[in-house]
Amino acid sequence: xxxxxxxxxxxxxxxxxxxxxxxxYTATGYPSLFWYVQYPGxxxxxxxxxxxxxxxxxxKGFEATYRKETTSFHLEKGSVQVxxxxxYFCALGHASGGSYIPTFGRGTSLIVHx
Amino acid sequence: ETGVTQSPTHLxxxxxxxxxxxxxxxxxxxxxxxxxxxxGQGPQFIFQYYREEENGRGNFPPxxxxxxxxxxxxxxxxxxxxxxxxxxxxxxxxxxxxxNEQFFGPGTRxxxx
Numbered sequence: 001x002x003x004x005x006x007x008x009x010x011x012x013x014x015x016x017x018x019x020x021x022x023x024x025y026t027a028t029g030y031p032s033l034f035w036y037v038q039y040p041g042x043x044x045x046x047x048x049x050x051x052x053x054x055x056x057x058x059x060k061g062f063e064a065t066y067r068k069e070t071t072s073f074h075l076e077k078g079s080v081q082v083x084x085x086x087x088y089f090c091a092l093g094h095a096s097g098g099s100y101i102p103t104f105g106r107g108t109s110l111i112v113h114x
Numbered sequence: 115e116t117g118v119t120q121s122p123t124h125l126x127x128x129x130x131x132x133x134x135x136x137x138x139x140x141x142x143x144x145x146x147x148x149x150x151x152x153x154g155q156g157p158q159f160i161f162q163y164y165r166e167e168e169n170g171r172g173n174f175p176p177x178x179x180x181x182x183x184x185x186x187x188x189x190x191x192x193x194x195x196x197x198x199x200x201x202x203x204x205x206x207x208x209x210x211x212x213x214n215e216q217f218f219g220p221g222t223r224x225x226x227x
Contacts, residue, residue, distance in 0.1 A: 004156075036218075043118075043204055043218035044157070089156050100208070101147075101170055102216070104156030 002027045004105035006090050012111045013080055021075040021108045023064075023090035031092040033057075033066050033073040034102070038087045047075075047088070085112045116141050118207050118219035126225045127195050135190040135222045137205030145169075146188040147216060148180060149204040157204055163188055164210075192224075200226045 007022040025033070032051045036044040048057030053068035062077045073090060087109050093102035119138045127133050139146050145164045149157035159172035163182035177193040186207070192199055202223050206216035 041220070043120075043220045044206075045218065046215065049215070091156075100216075101159050101162070101172070104158075106154070106156050 002031070002092060002103040004090050004092055004103055006088075006105035006108050009087075009107075009109035010111050011108060012113070014113050015082055016079045017112075019075070019077040019080045019084075019110065021088055021090075021110070023073045023075065023105060025071050025073065025090075025092050027071075027092050027094070027103075029094055030068075031094040033064070034091040034093065035062070035064055035073070035075050036089040036091060036104075038089065038107070040086070044089065080110070080112045082112045082114055085110055118205060118217050120203075120205050120219040120222050122222060123220070124223045124225075126227065128227050129195055129197060131195050131226075132191065132193045133195060133224060135192075135203050135205075135224070137188045137190070137207075137219060139186045139188070139205075139207035140217050143207035143209050143217070144186050145208045145210055146182055146186065147206045147208070148188070148190045149206065150174070150199075151202040151204055151221070152198075153201070160190070195226045197226050200224060 003026045034049045035047040037047045048059040050057040050066035056065045064075045087107045089107045090105040091102045121136045147162040148160040151157045161171040166182045179191045182188045202221040204221045205219045208216045
């Protein structure tokens with residue numbers, strides 16, 4: 001079945017540092033790939049997505065490229081801020097039997113210090 | 115445009131009891147999905163409702179059931195609560211079953227004692 005593996009956290013960085021959170025997946029077919037962010041006490045928010053190989057999703061300075069050859073979708077940001085502290089979830093999904101059912105990774109906590 | 119809302123925010127129940135969680139979908143969305151997020155884990159898909167019918171189910175026992183109403187709001191019911199049911203329950207709405215973009219509510223934190 002489908003699965004998503006994320007690097008274990010927490011990832012602790014100083015403000016303005018470069019961020020990479022690794023994500024690899026196992027799936028049949030050609031899923032769409034997503035990054036969601038969850039701030040403390042809140043639900044998930046879609047951060048970015050890519051729907052086919054070599055697509056790059058980007059939003060709020062975050063980027064991730066759909067790499068089919070390495071089955072990866074690593075999240076990057078050039079300069080993190082304290083406000084980026086949150087839990088980040090990598091997910092994949094594709095329509096199956098007429099419905100869309102996503103599979104999430106376990107999440108990676110990011111802590112950014114001033 | 116009103117986003118996805120869930121009620122209650124927090125809930126404490128004892129083992130064996132029954133619970134009902136509620137979700138109002140975002141305006142214009144006719145599909146609601148429910149997820150269970152245990153502490154330190156990613157969300158696990160429970161089931162999806164489309165036009166008042168269940169349209170896909172994850173690996174959860176029948177004591178997890180749901181409803182969707184004509185206004186597309188939804189309920190998640192859990193019978194015979196177990197300690198392991200303690201989790202954050204998330205509702206997400208979307209404009210159709212095959213769309214890959216879902217909008218999540220803030221969740222209901224259920225604690226089973």
